[in-house]
Structure formats: C-alpha cells, structure tokens
Amino acid sequence: MADPGIRLHDVVKNYDAPGHSVPALAATSLDVRQGEMLVLLGPSGCGKTTLLRMVGGLIRPSEGWIEVAGLPLWTTSGRNQEAVRKLGIVFQEPNLFPWLTVEDNVALPLEIQGANRNARTARARELLNLVGLAGFEHRRPRELSGGMRQRAAIARALAGDPQFLLLDEPFGALDAMTREQMNIELQRIWMETRQTVVLVTHSIHEAVFLADRIVLLSPRPGRIDRVIDINAPRPRAAEIEASAEFQSTVLGLRQRLGTIA
Amino acid sequence: MTKDNHTRLLPWITTPLLALALLLTWHVYVTSSGISGFILPTPIKVWHSYLDELRGAALWRHTWSTLYETLVGFAWATAIGLGLGVLIGRWRWLETTLNPFIVASQVIPKVALVPLFVVWFGFGPASKVLLAATLAFFPILSNTVLGVKSVDLGHRDVMVALNAPRWKVFTRLELPSALPYLLTGMEVGVVFAIIGAVVGEYLGGSAGLGYMLIAKMNAFDTAALFAIIIHLTLLGFVFYWLMSSARRLLIPWHESVLIDRANP
Numbered sequence: 001m002a003d004p005g006i007r008l009h010d011v012v013k014n015y016d017a018p019g020h021s022v023p024a025l026a027a028t029s030l031d032v033r034q035g036e037m038l039v040l041l042g043p044s045g046c047g048k049t050t051l052l053r054m055v056g057g058l059i060r061p062s063e064g065w066i067e068v069a070g071l072p073l074w075t076t077s078g079r080n081q082e083a084v085r086k087l088g089i090v091f092q093e094p095n096l097f098p099w100l101t102v103e104d105n106v107a108l109p110l111e112i113q114g115a116n117r118n119a120r121t122a123r124a125r126e127l128l129n130l131v132g133l134a135g136f137e138h139r140r141p142r143e144l145s146g147g148m149r150q151r152a153a154i155a156r157a158l159a160g161d162p163q164f165l166l167l168d169e170p171f172g173a174l175d176a177m178t179r180e181q182m183n184i185e186l187q188r189i190w191m192e193t194r195q196t197v198v199l200v201t202h203s204i205h206e207a208v209f210l211a212d213r214i215v216l217l218s219p220r221p222g223r224i225d226r227v228i229d230i231n232a233p234r235p236r237a238a239e240i241e242a243s244a245e246f247q248s249t250v251l252g253l254r255q256r257l258g259t260i261a
Numbered sequence: 262m263t264k265d266n267h268t269r270l271l272p273w274i275t276t277p278l279l280a281l282a283l284l285l286t287w288h289v290y291v292t293s294s295g296i297s298g299f300i301l302p303t304p305i306k307v308w309h310s311y312l313d314e315l316r317g318a319a320l321w322r323h324t325w326s327t328l329y330e331t332l333v334g335f336a337w338a339t340a341i342g343l344g345l346g347v348l349i350g351r352w353r354w355l356e357t358t359l360n361p362f363i364v365a366s367q368v369i370p371k372v373a374l375v376p377l378f379v380v381w382f383g384f385g386p387a388s389k390v391l392l393a394a395t396l397a398f399f400p401i402l403s404n405t406v407l408g409v410k411s412v413d414l415g416h417r418d419v420m421v422a423l424n425a426p427r428w429k430v431f432t433r434l435e436l437p438s439a440l441p442y443l444l445t446g447m448e449v450g451v452v453f454a455i456i457g458a459v460v461g462e463y464l465g466g467s468a469g470l471g472y473m474l475i476a477k478m479n480a481f482d483t484a485a486l487f488a489i490i491i492h493l494t495l496l497g498f499v500f501y502w503l504m505s506s507a508r509r510l511l512i513p514w515h516e517s518v519l520i521d522r523a524n525p
Contacts, residue, residue, distance in 0.1 A: 056422060057421075057422070058418060058421055058422060079424075081424055084422075084424050085424065087422070088422075089418075089419075089422040091415055091418060091419070093415050095413070095415040095416055095418065095419050097416060097419075097433075097434070097437070098514045098515070099437045099512070099514045099515075108419075108423065108433070109423050111433070112420075112423050112424070112425045112426075112429050112433070140514050142514070142519075156419075160423070
C-alpha cells in the first residue's frame with residue numbers, strides 16, 4: 001500500500017442492550033490519508049465518537065478490521081501495542097491528572113514508556129512551547145483556564161510522538177471565542193508537526209474551517225453519508241468564514257444535516 | 262474587606278469567650294449548689310489535678326502504653342485495610358464474596374470481642390492492639406474501596422490510550438486518585454483506634470490510660486478522672502492535627518485542602 005495511513009474495513013459496532021443488540025455504527029469503510037486533516041462531522045447519535053474510539057483502540061469493533069500505518073490494530077492476542085503507540089488521543093475533557101504539574105502531565109506518556117527525567121523535561125518543555133503554554137510548567141491543571149487545559153492535553157497527546165492525532169470534540173466544552181482561537185491554534189500545531197489528524201465535531205463551522213476532508217455521518221445507525229473535500233488554502237485565517245465559498249459549504253452541510261438528522 | 266477580617270478574627274475572640282463562660286457556669290454551679298466534690302469537682306480542682314498528674318511519672322507511662330497500642334493497631338488496620346481495599350475495589354467478584362463477612366465485621370459490637378481477645382492474647386498490649394486495629398479497620402477499608410472505584414473514567418481512558426501497564430495504572434492513577442479517600446478513612450480510623458485501645462484497657466491489664474481511668478474511679482478521684490479525659494482529648498487533637506497535616510502535605514491538589522486554604 002502506497003499510503004499507510006489508517007484503514008477501516010467494514011467496521012461495525014453494536015452495543016449490547018437487554019435482549020438485543022443496538023447497532024451504533026453500520027459497516028463503515030474509510031481511508032485516512034497520511035498527513036491530512038480529516039473531520040468526522042455529524043449530529044449526536046451518528047456514531048462519530050464511537051468511530052474515533054475504535055480508531056484509537058479504546059473499544060473493539062464488533063466486526064471488520066482497522067489498520068494503523070499498515071499494522072492491524074487488533075490481533076488475536078488483543079490490542080496491538082505497536083499500532084497503539086502510533087496514536088495520540090485528545091478527549092472531550094482535558095483529563096489532566098490534578099495531582100501532577102502541567103509539565104508532568106504532558107510528560108506522562110514518556111514516563112510510562114520509561115524515558116528518563118531529563119529527556120521527559122526537555123520534551124515536555126518543547127511541547128508546552130509548541131502549544132503556547134511556556135511558563136506554565138509548574139502550575140497545576142486547576143490553575144489553568146479551560147482552553148489552556150485542552151492545550152496541555154494536546155501537548156500530552158503529542159508527547160509520545162504519534163503519527164496520528166485523534167481528537168474527540170476537543171473544544172466542545174469551550175466558549176465560542178476560545179474555541180475559534182483553538183481552531184486556529186490546532187491548524188498551526190498541525191502545520192508544524194505534520195501529523196495526520198482525525199477530529200470529531202458536531203460544529204459545521206469548525207469542520208469546514210479545519211478540514212481537508214469532511215466525513216459526514218448520519219445517525220441510527222451511524223454510517224457515512226458523504227465525504228466532502230475542502231480545498232481552501234492554508235493557513236486559513238478566521239476571516240475565511242466571511243468568504244462566499246465557506247458560506248455556501250456551510251449552508252450545503254446544514255441543509256444536508258437537516259434532512260439526515 | 263473589613264467585614265472579611267471581622268469574620269476571620271471573630272472566632273479568636275468568641276471561642277475563648279464561650280469556653281470561659283462554660284467553665285464559669287460549671288464553677289458557679291458547683292460552688293452554689295453544694296454538690297459533693299466527689300461527684301463534680303470545680304474546674305480549678307480539675308486543673309490542679311491535671312497539673313499534678315503531668316508532673317508525675319504514672320500519667321506518662323500510661324500515655325505511652327495507650328499510644329503504642331493505638332499506633333500499632335492503627336498501622337495494622339491501615340496496612341490491611343489499604344491492601345484489601347485495593348483488591349476489593351478492583352475485583353467485583355472478590356467484593357461479592359467478601360461482602361457478607363465485611364458487613365458482619367462491621368455490625369458486630371466489637372467491644373464484645375474484648376473478653377475473647379483477652380482469653381487469646383492475655384492482659385498485655387496485644388489484645389488492646391487487636392481491638393484498636395479491629396475498630397480502625399472498617400472505615401479505612403470502606404474508604405479505600407470507594408477511592409479505587411471513584412477513579413475518573415476519563416483518566417482511565419488516558420491510561421488505556423497510553424498503553425500503560427497494570428502497575429503504572431496503579432501507581433500513577435489509582436493510588437493518587439484513592440489517596441484522599443484513604444486519608445479520610447485514616448482520619449476516622451485513628452480516632453476509633455484510640456477508642457479501641459482505651460476500652461481494651463478498661464477490661465484487662467495494668468497499663469494505659471483506660472486502666473488509669475478505672476483505677477481513679479475505684480479511688481473516687483473524680484478530679485483525676487476529668488484530668489485524664491482532658492488528656493485523652495488533647496491526644497485526640499494531636500492525632501487529628503497530624504492527619505490533617507498529612508492531608509495538606511500529601512494531597513495539596515485536592516478540593517478538601519484547597520477549600521480549607523481559601524477559607525482558613
């Protein structure tokens with residue numbers, strides 16, 4: 001395979017309910033290309049978080065298979081650690097450990113891998129610089145604002161130097177202004193690190209602003225409705241939202257969401 | 262601003278005033294009612310009795326006995342309560358298996374075990390240590406179980422995503438998460454351990470503050486009884502202070518500490 005990104009082949013997820021099983025995601029196939037910013041967009045109940053958690057190896061597909069950089073994510077003996085190491089995940093909540101400093105939180109993946117203190121500190125500093133948190137190394141998470149906590153969570157996800165960065169509605173809990181700022185920041189970080197990004201959102205604006213490709217999901221059961229290419233040049237500034245092209249893409253998506261939701 | 266200062270400084274005046282008023286009421290009641298000094302001595306007599314005891318060797322010898330029994334019993338309770346609590350919090354089947362026994366160990370009036378402990382371990386410190394440990398064990402266990410179960414699911418996701426091995430999940434996530442709960446259990450447990458040691462001393466042996474209380478009762482020395490009660494109360498304060506210092510030291514990041522700091 002020329003582009004060993006992430007491949008999903010006929011992936012299905014059913015949840016067990018009393019007496020029957022509820023399909024959360026119908027058979028879904030999708031290729032995430034190396035280096036792209038892919039956004040999973042859909043209304044609640046469309047299985048977008050389920051899809052991302054399966055790509056992240058947090059839940060196991062009921063059927064089908066997933067490959068990460070050419071490696072099967074699940075093998076007969078369980079999760080493939082080598083594949084998991086290529087993934088970094090940012091959750092809806094920052095999920096920082098309140099008993100650790102910001103620096104130690106960011107360095108947690110390295111600590112778990114057994115890196116020594118100096119290497120950990122150096123890498124954590126570098127990442128805090130990247131996400132704009134230099135000077136906050138020794139603060140505790142609770143001393144940071146919501147946006148800063150999510151920046152720290154992004155830095156932590158990057159610490160293990162993953163090839164793929166997965167973000168599950170990372171800015172959903174932030175106020176509109178911080179959210180807009182974080183979108184611009186995420187674009188900058190992505191352009192600097194050139195990781196492959198898969199981001200889940202229910203915000204049409206966020207999707208159109210960030211994505212190279214938008215995968216629109218429809219609910220009950222979740223499945224891919226369509227895939228849309230966004231070709232606006234980068235870096236995109238906040239003003240792009242005023243452009244006619246942006247507006248018409250947003251409008252098109254809104255109308256489509258109105259019929260499928 | 263000044264109003265804040267008022268509410269902060271006021272207890273430093275009102276609390277001693279209230280204590281003084283209570284002591285005065287006590288004193289006036291004893292002197293005016295003609296009640297026998299054997300039944301209720303004046304606070305001044307109690308104070309002198311306490312000073313006498315503090316100067317003597319007996320009080321300190323007995324204090325060490327009680328302290329030893331309390332601390333050793335408490336240490337056992339903490340070790341077993343923590344160990345078992347972590348296992349029970351982790352494995353659901355272990356909890357269902359052990360639950361009837363744990364509830365039984367909780368509802369049994371533990372003081373009823375003292376005669377048995379004396380038969381098994383004699384009148385020495387061992388039987389008191391055992392009672393102190395038995396009393397302190399349950400709050401430590403139940404709080405540890407609660408702590409291990411209360412680990413944030415989002416935090417768990419982080420560790421799963423990072424491929425953390427079991428041991429790292431325990432030391433880096435479960436232990437720090439459960440620590441505030443464990444400390445709460447220990448705070449309750451240490452007070453129970455004192456109760457266990459003192460009650461154990463009532464019923465057997467010739468050492469400890471509990472034994473001293475019984476001896477003073479037999480001698481009709483009511484003032485000394487009060488003095489020892491005050492002594493035990495102060496001991497309790499020391500333990501309480503030690504535990505809350507441990508809290509500030511070990512979990513400075515936790516809400517319980519931060520709230521205290523914001524409203525001292």
